Amino acid sequence: MNIAFFLTPKSEIIYENTESTMRQVLERMEHHSYTAIPILDRDGKYIGTLTEGDLLWKIKNTPGLSFRNTNKVLVRDIERRKVHEVVTINADIDSIIGLARNQNFVPVVDDEGVFIGIIKRSDIIDYCYTFINEKKKIG
Template identity: 30%
Template sequence: MISAAIQRVIEDKSGSFLIPASKIAFVEEDNPLYHAFLILTKVKYAKIPVLNQEGQITGLLSLAMITDKMLELDGISTKPLNHYKVKDVMQTDFVSVNFTEKDLETQLHLLVDHNFLPVVDDRGVFQGMITRREWFKAFNYLAHTFDDRYVTIDKKQPLRLQAGGK
């Protein structure tokens, strides 16, 4: 369990954890794989979300998934990319969190194994991402501001009170 004092400081910063969907590159599941290849070569993300026409996240796509389809016996070719759609190669088993879920501990545990967490609303519509990078920024904030807000007591050392203002 996260310390209550530490959680309060992190919650001050937690509003900035979410990178809104409007700032994130994505592809649609029915896009040609060639289109996705062009998108992924221009953005600096390892994986991007795949959305359906209703804006719901249905998968994740990486450049490695695409290049796997480009490999031929005698080299690499982009020609096969015209015969596939994104939904043919995307990762469909992924973790996401609900937009209303504010459980920082759950987010932190999930980010140990995932670089980012897609955030969805109750209908599965993609709202944005929480990234490990944003959490590191919050921890950096915590590490540099904790003493400005809190006084800590070492519970292993006896508390010494001075009587009479001495």
């Protein structure tokens, strides 16, 4: 099965770019109740995923940094503590199932590394649940 079936396109998700401020990311994540958000560069290439934990560690490890002055910190200056693996649109379902075990979503890029969307863990779980139930009906 082609993973495009599971793709939530870039136009339907929230992401930030490396030039955004920490305050912008915090507010966007809070507004949408997200715990992680994809980060893109100016060319639309996937750079990584920024998590709530990354933001907390940045505040903890930066003397004098508080919510009030997070507008002075750029996303590109926030260390990401975990590498979120990506797949290309040509990947197979087996490769994304393994990644989704440890990631809320799997970023999808084209052959040039340009971000085209995500595959949500919940969509993969729904697919697996339906597949299992269909097998039970047949077998």
